[in-house]
Structures are given as C-alpha cells and as structure tokens.
Amino acid sequence: MKLKSFLPLALFLGFAVLLGIGLTLKPRELPSPLIDKPAPQFSLPRLQQDGALALADMRGQVWLLNVWASWCVGCREEHPALLRLAQRKLLPIVGLNYKDERADALRWLKEHDDPYTVSVVDADGRVGIDYGVYGVPETFIIDAAGRIRYKHIGPLTDESVERELLPRIRALQGG
Amino acid sequence: MMRNASPRILFSVVTGAAPVGSAARTHPANASGASVRMAHPTLHFLRGCLLALCCLLAVPTSWANADASLDARAQRLAEQLRCVVCQNQSIAESDADLARDLRRQVSEMLAAGQDEAAVRAFMVERYGDFVLYDPPLKAGTLLLWLGPLLLFASAVGAFAWRLRHLPRGPQADAAARARARALLKEDDPA
Numbered sequence: 183m184k185l186k187s188f189l190p191l192a193l194f195l196g197f198a199v200l201l202g203i204g205l206t207l208k209p210r211e212l213p214s215p216l217i218d219k220p221a222p223q224f225s226l227p228r229l230q231q232d233g234a235l236a237l238a239d240m241r242g243q244v245w246l247l248n249v250w251a252s253w254c255v256g257c258r259e260e261h262p263a264l265l266r267l268a269q270r271k272l273l274p275i276v277g278l279n280y281k282d283e284r285a286d287a288l289r290w291l292k293e294h295d296d297p298y299t300v301s302v303v304d305a306d307g308r309v310g311i312d313y314g315v316y317g318v319p320e321t322f323i324i325d326a327a328g329r330i331r332y333k334h335i336g337p338l339t340d341e342s343v344e345r346e347l348l349p350r351i352r353a354l355q356g357g
Numbered sequence: 358m359m360r361n362a363s364p365r366i367l368f369s370v371v372t373g374a375a376p377v378g379s380a381a382r383t384h385p386a387n388a389s390g391a392s393v394r395m396a397h398p399t400l401h402f403l404r405g406c407l408l409a410l411c412c413l414l415a416v417p418t419s420w421a422n423a424d425a426s427l428d429a430r431a432q433r434l435a436e437q438l439r440c441v442v443c444q445n446q447s448i449a450e451s452d453a454d455l456a457r458d459l460r461r462q463v464s465e466m467l468a469a470g471q472d473e474a475a476v477r478a479f480m481v482e483r484y485g486d487f488v489l490y491d492p493p494l495k496a497g498t499l500l501l502w503l504g505p506l507l508l509f510a511s512a513v514g515a516f517a518w519r520l521r522h523l524p525r526g527p528q529a530d531a532a533a534r535a536r537a538r539a540l541l542k543e544d545d546p547a
Binding site (some may be wrong): 183209210212213214215216281306307310311312313314315316345 | 441442444454458459462481482483484485487545
C-alpha cells in the first residue's frame with residue numbers, strides 16, 4: 183500500500199532521467215558506419231604542390247584526416263588546437279580541402295598557419311561523400327592498415343584532442 | 358519536353374488528330390477535313406510514309422521518356438533519403454550543399470544503370486541507416502519499430518489492471534438503506 187503510492191513518483195523520476203539522457207545526446211553527431219572499415223580509396227591533387235596523394239601513400243602509419251574548408255567557421259575554431267597537435271609531430275595530418283576554391287584555401291592557410299603535413303583538394307566533394315562527411319570540420323583517425331578507427335565530428339578542442347584522439351592514436355601506434 | 362514536341366505534331370498531321378488546345382481544331386477550313394482525308398489515294402500513301410517516319414522519330418522520343426522516368430525515379434528515391442545536415446528534410450527537399458551533391462549522386466547512379474537498392478546501399482554504407490526514412494527491421498532498429506507498440510501494449514495493460522482492481526465501495530444493506538431514507542425524510546422541509 184505504501185509502496186504503491188510511490189509508483190507515480192517513481193514513474194516520473196524514471197521519465198525525467200530518460201529525458202535528461204535525451205538532452206545530453208547530440209542528434210547531429212551520427213555514428214559513422216565506416217568505423218573499423220577500410221578507408222575509402224582516393225587519389226587527389228595536392229593543394230600546395232604538384233602531383234597527387236592516394237590513400238595507399240599513407241599506408242604503414244597511423245594518420246589523421248582532417249576535413250576543412252576556408253568557408254568553414256568551425257575550422258577556424260578548431261585551428262589553434264590542430265596547430266598545437268601538429269607541433270607535437272606525433273603523426274601526419276592530412277587536410278582534405280573540401281569543396282573549396284584553391285586560391286581561398288591557400289590564402290586561408292597563409293593567414294592562419296598550416297598544421298597539415300599535406301593538403302589534398304576534393305573540389306566537388308566526392309571523396310567527402312565516400313567518407314560520409316556531412317559537417318565540416320570532421321577528423322578521422324586511420325590506422326597503419328588503412329582502416330578508419332575513429333571519427334570526430336565538429337571542431338576539435340585541446341580537450342577533445344587530449345581525451346578522444348591521443349589515447350586512441352597512442353594505442354594504435356603502440357600496437 | 359522539347360524532344361517530344363516534333364513527333365507529336367507529326368502524329369497529329371498523320372492521323373488528323375489535333376492536340377488539345379491547338380488552333381487547328383477551331384479553324385473553319387478544317388471543319389470538312391475528315392472527308393478530304395480519305396479522298397485521295399496518293400494522300401493516303403503519303404500518310405503511310407509519314408507514319409513510318411513518325412515511328413522512326415518515336416525512337417529518340419522513347420529515349421527522352423526514359424530520361425524523364427529516370428528523373429522521376431531519382432526524385433522518388435531522393436524523397437526517401439534523409440539529408441544528414443538538416444535531418445528533418447529529405448535530400449529532395451533540402452537546399453543544403455550536401456543534399457545537392459547527393460541528388461547528383463543518385464541521378465548519376467541511376468543513369469549508370471544501377472537500381473534503387475544499390476543507391477540505398479551506397480548511402481547506408483556512408484551515412485548509416487539514419488539516412489533511410491524507412492529503416493530496415495534489424496537488431497539495432499528493433500526498439501524503433503516495436504517501441505511504440507510496446508508502449509501502447511503496456512498502457513492498455515496498465516489500464517486493464519486498474520479497471521480490475523478498482524476499489525469497490527461497501528454495499529449498503531437493507532437496514533442501512535432504510536435508516537438513510539428515514540434520515541432524509543427528517544431533513545425534508547415538506
């Protein structure tokens with residue numbers, strides 16, 4: 183009898199907890215179906231030099247693929263964190279310059295400094311589609327065997343680099 | 358549309374049928390056209406030639422129709438795919454850059470002879486089941502499909518349980534009822 187009178191309260195609390203969890207979820211961050219799958223092939227022209235870079239060229243090392251564009255506001259936001267990560271020279275960072283104008287992209291790198299080991303040009307966004315890119319910036323960790331191991335959606339921060347990326351990178355490099 | 362136009366006009370010349378809304382239908386000189394049409398054998402022969410020509414012309418027309426049906430298929434498919442940027446719109450409705458690129462992708466794949474299932478698989482491979490407005494029934498989506506049903510069933514169950522266990526008030530026996538009537542009578546001013 184006493185227990186029963188607490189039932190509505192219990193129901194309400196359960197519901198409140200559920201809704202509370204719902205509030206902390208980020209529906210814009212979709213889990214990528216590409217995790218632990220081989221990274222899609224590409225061969226794209228380099229932004230700053232002549233020649234192309236293909237997925238196969240990166241084989242044998244753990245590397246970061248960072249999708250960016252000069253028109254992307256979030257990229258500006260994450261740039262300092264990316265520069266600091268690049269300074270530590272832990273791994274190559276490949277920039278995928280996504281649906282950008284070459285001149286704009288070059289100017290952007292000159293103005294904000296260049297954290298990328300190399301940037302490649304995905305002018306029509308087809309490689310972006312293959313990688314399931316839907317919100318720039320996005321960052322992928324790709325292992326030595328060429329598999330995608332992690333995807334970060336949205337701007338990186340020092341904290342997310344430290345907490346999400348580095349432990350995974352170290353584990354992959356150690357193994 | 359434009360590629361359709363010329364065979365259609367030729368067709369109307371051959372059969373004497375005028376397209377709806379065309380001037381020929383209301384032209385007074387054309388009023389007796391029917392009797393003239395059958396009169397001359399050479400005219401008959403010419404019509405036959407024209408009809409043959411028309412059939413030849415109809416070949417590219419069917420290509421044009423294939424184009425149109427391809428567009429329609431691409432449109433139908435685009436309506437079933439969620440735009441992952443705007444999430445509450447399909448890629449057919451959305452004006453987002455990515456939606457435009459994905460529409461192009463759909464059209465290209467269909468034009469290359471791939472079927473709807475292949476295009477859907479292509480999208481799911483890259484963006485997950487979330488891109489489908491009609492996601493498949495599998496372990497990961499079980500709760501999505503059965504959740505509403507479960508909620509409804511538990512609501513009905515709870516309601517039935519409540520009904521069965523409704524507290525019954527004490528039934529008044531005959532003596533109590535008589536006493537109540539007497540009390541009511543006492544209070545009655547009449």
